[in-house]
Amino acid sequence: MPYWLMKSEPDEVSIDDALAAHDSTVPWTGVRNYQARNFMRDQMRIGDGVLFYHSSCAEPGIAGLAEVASTAYPDPTQYDPRSKYHDPKATQENPRWLLVDVRATQKTRLMPLPELRSYPELADMQILKRGNRLSITPVTPTEWRFIVKQLKAD
DNA sequence: GCCAACGTTGGC
């Protein structure tokens, strides 16, 4: 079972927002990076584990756990001229951008970025690498188990 | 607000 870390700006969709949504499920709109899109299209499967990460905020870090709840399908915001995610080059016949549904399963304590950096076990996490900007990154089973264990320890 | 890092664009 693969695992993922997915960044969301809590001003847009926080873990609380996701838990409050119908079925605790939100469409992961707005991914506009080909590598992240390809992860969703080619590798994500229903039931994959997701670390719900808050980014671009006062205290960035892992804020909850979630799971992939759909396979990839076209992101409707690409067709909406009023959306900031609008892409004039996308057509119904040839969608450029995809999304998956994500179901939040639990809010955890916040595990802030400096704490993530403090664990030697997590030194190879993509999110911690210099210049990392990808909004979706794979997480190894070992990293997943370690993080979940830390989150449940208190 | 700053700025390093990196992806995309477009002229050639």
Next chain:
DNA sequence: GCCAACGTTGGC
């Protein structure tokens, strides 16, 4: 296909 310019991300 190269690569400079530009735009965006995201932590600080």
